[in-house]
Amino acid sequence: MPIPTPFHAKTSALTASHEWSNWSGFLAAVMYEPYHEHEYYSIRNSAGLLDVSPLYKYEIKGPDAVFHADRIMTRDITKCEIGQIMYTPWCDEDGKVIDDGNIARLGKDHFRITAADPNLRWFQDCGYGLESEVVNVSDELAALALQGPNSRKILKEIVVGADLDKLQYFWLTEAKIDDFPITITRTGYTGDLGYELWVHPKQAERLWDIIFETGTNYGLSPFGLAALDMARIEAGLVLIEVDYNSSHKAVIESQKSSPYEIGLGWAVKFGENKFIGRRALEEEKVQEPEWTFIGLEIDWVDLESLFSRKNLPPQVTGRASRAALPIYLQSDHIGQATSITFSPLLKKYIALGSVRTNAAKIGTPVKLEVTVEYTRQAVDAVIVKPKFFNPKRKRSLGTDE
Amino acid sequence: MNKYDAIIIGGGHNGLVAAAYLAKAGKKVIVLERRHILGGAAATEEIYPGFKFTVFSYVVSLLRPEIVRDLNLPKHGLTILPLESTITPLPDGDYLYRDIDHHRTLRNIARFSERDAEAYEEYSRSMYFMAKAVKYILGIIPPDPTSLKPKDLLGLLEMSKHFLGIGEEQFFTLFKLMTMSSADFLEEWFETDPLIATMSASGIIGTFLGPRSPGTAYVLLHHYMGEIDGVFRAWGFAKGGTGAISNSIAGAAREFGAEIRTNAPVSNVIVKNGKATGVALENGDEFLADIIISSLDPKLTFLKLVEENDLPSDLVESIHKFKIRGSSGKVNLALDALPDLSCIPGPGPHLRGAISISPSVDYIERAYDDAKYGEISKQPYIDVIIPSMIDPDMAPPGKHVMSCFVQYAPYELREGTWEQRREELGDNVVNALSEFMPNIKDIILHRQVLSPWDVEQSIGLSQGNIFQGELSLFQLFFLRPASGYAKYNTPIRGYYQCGSGTHPGGGITGTPGRLAALKILKEIN
Numbered sequence: 021m022p023i024p025t026p027f028h029a030k031t032s033a034l035t036a037s038h039e040w041s042n043w044s045g046f047l048a049a050v051m052y053e054p055y056h057e058h059e060y061y062s063i064r065n066s067a068g069l070l071d072v073s074p075l076y077k078y079e080i081k082g083p084d085a086v087f088h089a090d091r092i093m094t095r096d097i098t099k100c101e102i103g104q105i106m107y108t109p110w111c112d113e114d115g116k117v118i119d120d121g122n123i124a125r126l127g128k129d130h131f132r133i134t135a136a137d138p139n140l141r142w143f144q145d146c147g148y149g150l151e152s153e154v155v156n157v158s159d160e161l162a163a164l165a166l167q168g169p170n171s172r173k174i175l176k177e178i179v180v181g182a183d184l185d186k187l188q189y190f191w192l193t194e195a196k197i198d199d200f201p202i203t204i205t206r207t208g209y210t211g212d213l214g215y216e217l218w219v220h221p222k223q224a225e226r227l228w229d230i231i232f233e234t235g236t237n238y239g240l241s242p243f244g245l246a247a248l249d250m251a252r253i254e255a256g257l258v259l260i261e262v263d264y265n266s267s268h269k270a271v272i273e274s275q276k277s278s279p280y281e282i283g284l285g286w287a288v289k290f291g292e293n294k295f296i297g298r299r300a301l302e303e304e305k306v307q308e309p310e311w312t313f314i315g316l317e318i319d320w321v322d323l324e325s326l327f328s329r330k331n332l333p334p335q336v337t338g339r340a341s342r343a344a345l346p347i348y349l350q351s352d353h354i355g356q357a358t359s360i361t362f363s364p365l366l367k368k369y370i371a372l373g374s375v376r377t378n379a380a381k382i383g384t385p386v387k388l389e390v391t392v393e394y395t396r397q398a399v400d401a402v403i404v405k406p407k408f409f410n411p412k413r414k415r416s417l418g419t420d421e
Numbered sequence: 422m423n424k425y426d427a428i429i430i431g432g433g434h435n436g437l438v439a440a441a442y443l444a445k446a447g448k449k450v451i452v453l454e455r456r457h458i459l460g461g462a463a464a465t466e467e468i469y470p471g472f473k474f475t476v477f478s479y480v481v482s483l484l485r486p487e488i489v490r491d492l493n494l495p496k497h498g499l500t501i502l503p504l505e506s507t508i509t510p511l512p513d514g515d516y517l518y519r520d521i522d523h524h525r526t527l528r529n530i531a532r533f534s535e536r537d538a539e540a541y542e543e544y545s546r547s548m549y550f551m552a553k554a555v556k557y558i559l560g561i562i563p564p565d566p567t568s569l570k571p572k573d574l575l576g577l578l579e580m581s582k583h584f585l586g587i588g589e590e591q592f593f594t595l596f597k598l599m600t601m602s603s604a605d606f607l608e609e610w611f612e613t614d615p616l617i618a619t620m621s622a623s624g625i626i627g628t629f630l631g632p633r634s635p636g637t638a639y640v641l642l643h644h645y646m647g648e649i650d651g652v653f654r655a656w657g658f659a660k661g662g663t664g665a666i667s668n669s670i671a672g673a674a675r676e677f678g679a680e681i682r683t684n685a686p687v688s689n690v691i692v693k694n695g696k697a698t699g700v701a702l703e704n705g706d707e708f709l710a711d712i713i714i715s716s717l718d719p720k721l722t723f724l725k726l727v728e729e730n731d732l733p734s735d736l737v738e739s740i741h742k743f744k745i746r747g748s749s750g751k752v753n754l755a756l757d758a759l760p761d762l763s764c765i766p767g768p769g770p771h772l773r774g775a776i777s778i779s780p781s782v783d784y785i786e787r788a789y790d791d792a793k794y795g796e797i798s799k800q801p802y803i804d805v806i807i808p809s810m811i812d813p814d815m816a817p818p819g820k821h822v823m824s825c826f827v828q829y830a831p832y833e834l835r836e837g838t839w840e841q842r843r844e845e846l847g848d849n850v851v852n853a854l855s856e857f858m859p860n861i862k863d864i865i866l867h868r869q870v871l872s873p874w875d876v877e878q879s880i881g882l883s884q885g886n887i888f889q890g891e892l893s894l895f896q897l898f899f900l901r902p903a904s905g906y907a908k909y910n911t912p913i914r915g916y917y918q919c920g921s922g923t924h925p926g927g928g929i930t931g932t933p934g935r936l937a938a939l940k941i942l943k944e945i946n
């Protein structure tokens with residue numbers, strides 16, 4: 021049975037839809053209103069607020085903390101400056117991805133990691149022989165993601181002791197709201213301008229109220245997982261258990277993926293760093309990975325015509341779909357779309373997925389399986405870069421605007 | 422030398438769509454717009470510092486998906502935000518609320534009539550089938566009916582039956598839609614007065630008719646047109662107001678190479694030996710092209726931009742008769758705070774949707790009665806939205822803008838002029854609103870009142886008719902604007918039309934512009 025997060029008194033009062041899902045054992049609103057479209061648009065048009073407390077949070081501390089973190093992560097943690105955050109996968113000895121998340125350097129010998137899955141045992145084991153410790157701080161931190169074009173304006177009104185105009189993408193700052201301390205990271209899972217706010221759980225409700233008081237003037241809306249899923253697909257961000265499987269959970273070898281196969285090759289660095297799985301990945305890089313992570317743009321006109329043959333309007337799920345669908349090149353099965361959504365913003369039907377590397381060229385016309393009135397059909401689609409939406413404001417500074 | 426392949430007169434959204442399609446096809450195109458900004462009836466302006474008004478049109482419902490795709494308008498900034506509810510406040514403090522929550526809507530209707538709640542679903546289904554039939558018509562260049570010779574309405578309908586391949590029963594419903602009044606048509610389905618009133622109101626928008634006037638039922642269909650496009654529907658509020666739609670189309674047109682000039686009023690089309698060769702601006706500058714396309718209304722296109730003696734006399738006569746009576750006004754308010762509805766006090770999602778001042782059919786019909794005799798409606802029908810609740814960038818933080826579409830405001834007043842009586846319209850609107858929003862008078866920071874005369878002055882729409890000609894059956898399809906000239910052509914070679922005065926008519930659809938461009942491209946290639 022899922023349990024409440026520190027924001028539950030606030031979120032449950034607003035969840036008119038009564039639609040909850042179980043996120044790592046916590047109650048997480050799927051949507052607040054009866055329909056998620058307004059929440060989705062709050063992320064892209066004004067500002068949205070998401071309770072991300074169910075994330076697993078770990079800290080690595082001690083004189084060998086850098087060395088320890090660097091052993092885990094494929095990014096070069098030796099280059100991570102104090103106050104900086106790196107998004108990175110971590111792998112097993114064979115270079116297969118276990119999980120992905122953000123690692124923030126809070127101090128010289130102090131890191132904080134967010135993860136989708138429990139990772140304490142793995143992180144501790146990776147530190148074998150080192151003078152450092154890993155602690156699970158999940159229960160000590162309540163967290164909110166404030167995302168969208170107006171998120172900075174809202175924060176600027178309520179935060180003291182930090183210059184948010186200068187806070188860069190993937191950096192953090194300590195500050196105060198009211199009289200309690202807060203860590204603000206310029207991170208999120210929407211591909212938009214946004215921040216994540218980390219406080220002690222006893223401040224959670226107060227934080228929620230303060231953000232709402234000011235946020236209302238900027239079109240703030242709470243949003244749930246349905247809206248989040250659409251936004252993260254537009255941004256091309258992978259989701260564990262949907263777009264790939266943790267190598268710790270895979271049942272068969274072919275269910276595992278390397279970072280190269282899920283679009284995270286850019287986050288694998290071969291420098292001074294020495295991380296678990298490096299040798300395997302060095303080899304894979306030369307040979308070329310079996311799978312490539314891709315975006316798909318589904319041809320709406322073709323979809324319309326498939327449905328109109330049955331005298332129906334095109335029917336697609338209003339929410340993002342996680343039911344994987346096969347992708348074909350001529351009659352060859354070359355891969356699968358794993359996350360599919362209609363993007364109301366872009367007015368495009370889009371998907372993320374993987375195809376065999378030899379068929380993954382951008383611009384390749386392919387077919388995607390769809391079901392039209394109980395019959396299997398194939399709709400035209402084209403392979404594109406797995407990043408449909410990437411606004412300038414995501415990275416720009418307040419002082420640029 | 423100012424020599425182009427095509428010149429488009431008027432930078433409203435249809436002119437811009439035509440320009441974008443022609444430029445996309447590789448033509449050298451220029452758009453000449455009289456005003457300092459683009460968009461015509463789809464324009465956003467900061468009328469009061471910090472407050473952006475979607476000055477004329479305010480919602481988008483019929484912008485065609487193929488245009489959004491062909492021109493990739495989202496890339497150029499088009500974002501359609503959802504407008505998910507309609508509330509009709511009632512004088513007794515009650516209200517009728519309909520929104521995207523299906524069951525809540527049915528419960529709300531059932532408070533008035535359980536039968537109506539059930540009929541509501543059936544009605545939507547029936548309208549869906551009708552809309553599907555009509556959508557086809559909206560997307561095609563009107564065929565030439567002369568071979569079929571439909572002399573009367575029945576002939577015309579028989580022909581559409583033939584075109585659309587619809588069955589007897591649906592044909593019968595279509596016939597009713599084409600001929601009945603919106604109130605009568607809806608009364609066949611429903612018994613709840615505020616429901617009938619609010620729904621029938623969409624049938625009178627832009628017409629000089631009341632909910633009980635025959636021929637107003639047809640427009641009811643438009644509300645269901647979006648359903649056919651599934652998730653692609655474009656029903657809502659454009660981020661940045663309707664001006665943002667025009668700007669996104671202009672962005673696409675420019676990317677394809679079109680040139681767009683503002684502050685460039687055209688005085689006339691240059692015609693030599695029955696062929697259009699260019700245009701002259703009011704300042705005397707001349708631009709030459711083999712193709713001249715007017716996006717202005719039929720009166721201006723035929724009676725102002727060219728000489729009557731370049732046209733056949735029967736056409737001149739039809740255009741003189743073309744009905745373009747202005748009947749609507751617009752009141753835009755800058756507000757210091759949110760209005761409070763007495764039926765649901767305080768903020769809430771109901772303020773993100775439409776607020777319809779249409780408590781009963783009689784209320785609207787009485788508003789029409791005033792107008793019939795040249796009076797401003799004392800208690801007008803008002804369609805209200807609060808754009809800043811949907812797009813907070815429309816007003817400073819915590820402040821709001823309110824858009825009030827008003828009927829009726831007859832272009833021809835029995836007494837006085839609009840210049841003298843403009844504010845009376847504003848007063849009637851604010852008074853009517855204050856019946857339902859007790860705090861409205863205290864929160865108004867600025868008020869912009871636009872009578873049909875003002876609309877004519879600012880964007881040139883003759884008599885301020887919002888659709889460049891009423892959407893009545895006798896002015897639709899191959900009769901729009903005149904028999905024989907419904908295919909975007911004119912009797913003058915090289916001179917074309919592409920505004921809302923052509924098929925399929927007014928509203929932000931982009932279709933006249935697109936179909937005209939496609940027709941022209943086919944002719945010249």
Ligand SMILES: Cc1cc2nc3c(=O)[nH]c(=O)nc-3n(C[C@H](O)[C@H](O)[C@H](O)COP(=O)(O)OP(=O)(O)OC[C@H]3O[C@@H](n4cnc5c(N)ncnc54)[C@H](O)[C@@H]3O)c2cc1C
Nearest residue numbers: 431433434435455461462478479480687881887921928929
């Ligand atoms: C008050 C009002 C409210 C409305 N509300 C809605 C709504 O909510 N939703 C909806 O879908 N539709 C609405 N409409 C209708 C819709 O806005 C119009 O049908 C549509 O925008 C017309 O577009 P157009 O390009 O055909 O013509 P216009 O927008 O009329 O464009 C014609 C352009 O030509 C320019 N022009 C005029 N004379 C000259 C000249 N001599 N030389 C050069 N340029 C010239 C004008 O300035 C104008 O920019 C509304 C209209 C009005 C007036």
